[in-house]
Amino acid sequence: SFSMGWESPAAAGCFALAGSFTCRLTADPEGHTMLRGKRVIVTGASTGIGEQMAYHLARMGAHILVTARTEAKLQNVNGNLGNLGTSPALVSPAQPRRVRQHCGGLDMLILNHVGASYFGFFDGDVEHVRKLLEINFLSYVAMTTSALPMLKESEGSIVVVSSMAGKVGFPFTVPYSATKFALDGFFSSLRQEFAIQSINVSITLCILGFIDTGKSRVVPPLPSIPTPAPPPALGERGMCTPPTMSRWTLLSQPPNHAHTALRSWKLLGAFPSALSKSTADTPGRPRVQRDSLKSKATRFIRLMFAKSPAGQRKVPADTSKLVGDKNQLRSSQPHLQAPATFSSPRGSSGSCLDPC
Numbered sequence: 091s092f093s094m095g096w097e098s099p100a101a102a103g104c105f106a107l108a109g110s111f112t113c114r115l116t117a118d119p120e121g122h123t124m125l126r127g128k129r130v131i132v133t134g135a136s137t138g139i140g141e142q143m144a145y146h147l148a149r150m151g152a153h154i155l156v157t158a159r160t161e162a163k164l165q166n167v168n169g170n171l172g173n174l175g176t177s178p179a180l181v182s183p184a185q186p187r188r189v190r191q192h193c194g195g196l197d198m199l200i201l202n203h204v205g206a207s208y209f210g211f212f213d214g215d216v217e218h219v220r221k222l223l224e225i226n227f228l229s230y231v232a233m234t235t236s237a238l239p240m241l242k243e244s245e246g247s248i249v250v251v252s253s254m255a256g257k258v259g260f261p262f263t264v265p266y267s268a269t270k271f272a273l274d275g276f277f278s279s280l281r282q283e284f285a286i287q288s289i290n291v292s293i294t295l296c297i298l299g300f301i302d303t304g305k306s307r308v309v310p311p312l313p314s315i316p317t318p319a320p321p322p323a324l325g326e327r328g329m330c331t332p333p334t335m336s337r338w339t340l341l342s343q344p345p346n347h348a349h350t351a352l353r354s355w356k357l358l359g360a361f362p363s364a365l366s367k368s369t370a371d372t373p374g375r376p377r378v379q380r381d382s383l384k385s386k387a388t389r390f391i392r393l394m395f396a397k398s399p400a401g402q403r404k405v406p407a408d409t410s411k412l413v414g415d416k417n418q419l420r421s422s423q424p425h426l427q428a429p430a431t432f433s434s435p436r437g438s439s440g441s442c443l444d445p446c
């Protein structure tokens with residue numbers, strides 16, 4: 091059988107595996123010599139980006155081992171790899187032991203596979219998120235762990251294919267995005283540990299934008315988005331109005347509430363950098379009461395995230411009091427003044443009338 095385990099409890103650890111191990115001897119048309127003769131695994135290489143990476147690697151003279159679930163597709167890829175000058179060979183099972191037996195080791199692990207997800211509002215399906223984490227995240231962890239002894243020996247590389255949706259929150263890809271963020275957390279931290287331990291295995295996280303892979307890879311039409319008027323209470327009280335989603339806002343994200351909270355915090359003098367300024371012994375500038383401001387900021391942030399049963403944020407009864415405090419702060423500390431409009435870190439702008 092072509093299905094086998096990667097000594098991993100993860101569902102996606104079950105891969106069909108095909109490989110080609112014969113080094114290509116012809117000249118490298120693209121002038122890359124770095125990967126010549128290197129032993130590379132590409133996961134999810136039966137279609138899309140993984141498949142194309144395999145062809146590039148073959149042209150660069152690497153020994154490639156491709157994995158996916160569908161044997162027929164892998165056979166097809168293997169055939170194409172053969173046409174590129176590599177000798178296709180099938181390997182089973184895909185356990186590190188077998189990889190070592192076949193190739194004597196491993197130089198590069200390219201983790202690329204992803205499970206299918208949907209493009210639309212989060213539908214509350216927790217099982218789907220769990221399954222997607224298994225496929226897109228936990229199997230990456232398992233494969234990395236299994237391959238690490240070989241990669242340490244070869245001082246090789248781990249390549250993790252991620253997405254802009256793994257760096258920034260976009261709407262309509264909630265489960266997928268969560269799995270990609272998880273990869274960043276795991277691999278960026280692991281990279282730091284490797285540095286501390288002088289483990290010479292590189293980790294590269296690839297942040298890709300949308301790529302039309304030719305099949306049905308066109309971004310589906312966006313779900314229709316209701317654009318309710320902001321609850322009047324929010325506007326009147328001077329809170330940030332909720333973002334009005336429309337097609338173009340996919341490209342210019344409105345500031346989210348976390349940013350709002352952070353800005354409020356800073357303005358209230360509780361953010362450490364602001365604090366160090368505001369508590370400095372500047373002649374003519376009153377000292378800010380560190381603790382009381384900090385506790386107010388904390389309370390304010392808690393209120394901002396408090397939800398009413400209807401799912402709307404509650405407007406804190408004492409917002410005006412907090413605004414009052416801020417005004418006080420303003421007059422005494424001009425360097426802490428907030429602009430009425432601001433840019434979010436991602437370059438979009440939004441208006442914010444109140445404690446931000």
Ligand SMILES: NC(=O)C1=CN([C@@H]2O[C@H](COP(=O)(O)OP(=O)(O)OC[C@H]3O[C@@H](n4cnc5c(N)ncnc54)[C@H](OP(=O)(O)O)[C@@H]3O)[C@@H](O)[C@H]2O)C=CC1
Nearest residue numbers: 134135136137138139158159160202203204253298300301
């Ligand atoms: N296309 C895009 O616009 C973007 C893609 N990316 C990233 O690029 C990478 C490749 O994406 P793309 O080429 O579009 O993806 P595809 O859907 O075309 O390919 C996914 C691959 O993963 C394999 N796969 C799916 N489920 C499993 C599983 N449970 N276990 C093992 N293999 C599995 C598939 O083969 P099979 O079904 O036979 O198992 C296939 O080979 C992904 O990491 C994706 O997140 C990032 C940004 C944008």
Ligand SMILES: CC(C)CCC[C@@H](C)[C@H]1CC[C@H]2[C@@H]3C(=O)C=C4C[C@@H](O)CC[C@]4(C)[C@H]3CC[C@]12C
Nearest residue numbers: 207209253254255260263298299300309340341
């Ligand atoms: C500079 C920015 C404004 C660019 C925005 C790019 C946005 C729109 C891009 C960046 C990453 C892209 C998603 C992705 O990584 C992978 C998949 C999985 C596939 O099955 C369906 C499409 C989907 C969800 C892509 C949808 C479009 C995304 C969100």
